[in-house]
Amino acid sequence: DTGVSQDPRHKITKRGQNVTFRCDPISEHNRLYWYRQTLGQGPEFLTYFQNEAQLEKSRLLSDRFSAERPKGSFSTLEIQRTEQGDSAMYLCASNFPGTSVPNEQFFGPGTRLTVL
Amino acid sequence: AQSVAQPEDQVNVAEGNPLTVKCTYSVSGNPYLFWYVQYPNRGLQFLLKYITGDNLVKGSYGFEAEFNKSQTSFHLKKPSALVSDSALYFCAVRDIGHDYKLSFGAGTTVTVRA
Numbered sequence: 001d002t003g004v005s006q007d008p009r010h011k012i013t014k015r016g017q018n019v020t021f022r023c024d025p026i027s028e029h030n031r032l033y034w035y036r037q038t039l040g041q042g043p044e045f046l047t048y049f050q051n052e053a054q055l056e057k058s059r060l061l062s063d064r065f066s067a068e069r070p071k072g073s074f075s076t077l078e079i080q081r082t083e084q085g086d087s088a089m090y091l092c093a094s095n096f097p098g099t100s101v102p103n104e105q106f107f108g109p110g111t112r113l114t115v116l
Numbered sequence: 117a118q119s120v121a122q123p124e125d126q127v128n129v130a131e132g133n134p135l136t137v138k139c140t141y142s143v144s145g146n147p148y149l150f151w152y153v154q155y156p157n158r159g160l161q162f163l164l165k166y167i168t169g170d171n172l173v174k175g176s177y178g179f180e181a182e183f184n185k186s187q188t189s190f191h192l193k194k195p196s197a198l199v200s201d202s203a204l205y206f207c208a209v210r211d212i213g214h215d216y217k218l219s220f221g222a223g224t225t226v227t228v229r230a
Contacts, residue, residue, distance in 0.1 A: 004159070033216065042206050042220025043160070056216060091159060102148050102167065102210055105218060107159035 002026060004108035006092050012114045013082055020078045021111045025094030032075050033105060034067055036060065037089040049075060050097070082115045089113075118143045118209045120190075122221035130229055135197040137224045139190045139207030148210040149190045150218065151181055155203050166190060177201070197228045 005024045013019050025032045030051050035043035046065070047057045051072040061067075064082075069075040079086055089112050093105035120141045129135050141147050148167055152160040164175025171183045181192045190207060204225050208218040 006159075009157075031216065040222065042208070042223050043218075045217045045219070048216045056214075093160075097215055102165075102215060104150060104162040104165055106162065107152075109157070109159045 004092055004094055004106055006090075006108040006111050008111060009109060010112045010114075012116065014116050015084060016081055018078065018080045019082060019113065020076055021090055021092075021113075022074060022076050023092030023108060024074045025092070026106055027073075029094035029096055029106070030072070031095050031097050032069055033093040034075070034077055035091040035093065037091055037110070038087075043091050046077075079113075082113075084115045087113055087115045118147070118211045118219050120149075120207045120209045120219060120221040122205075122207055122224045124224050125222075126225045126227065128227045128229065129197050131199050132196050135192075135194040135201065135226065135228070137192040137205045137207075137226060139192065139221060141188050141190060141207075141209050143209060147190075149181075149183065150208040150210070151175065151179070151190075151192050152206045152208060152220075153203050154206065154223075160206065163192070197226075199228050199230050202226055202228045 007022045033048040034046040037043040046061050049069040052069050064080045067077045089110045091110045092108045095103045095105045150165045151163040154160050163179050164173050166173050166183045174180045179194050204223045206223050207221045211217045
């Protein structure tokens, strides 16, 4: 399977614990995105990387959230001191940005986080 | 800021009947619009996009969408729905000037009954 993969698919944690998610994009894609999706809502942009550089972060990304893409390949999203409000599906996507024509983003299956 | 609205939370149709999922957008400038579908426990799958050109865009799985600039709409359509089309559908717009960001609607749940 050459699509975007995410690990783990499900994570249950207690409030206050730290969690880390991993995303492996499609290998030739230089852009990688993180979104958060809560029940009944569409995905909301969190942050994105072009190669290893993190170029934009949403206001949704509080200080407890950090993302990395150290070698321009896979990425990790860490949430420190989790809160119940962090419970959501975390989606990763990748693509080439396109020049004159924007390219669609390819999404992974997501990591569902439940904070007890 | 760019945004999209999906006015219907749910759409129910009988198999074989036409399916329409509505989307309206608000942008400054020319819109880049997308439709995605999400099946349970799976990520979003790209269906089609409108960038420029023909107002009728054809996509995957027999879906098409009609761009209407005067009504600021981008409705998703399928002439004959299948039970397997039952899923959650999202309309999205790419922010002008922020080519990294998609803004999604809240989604429309489609149920196709046999």
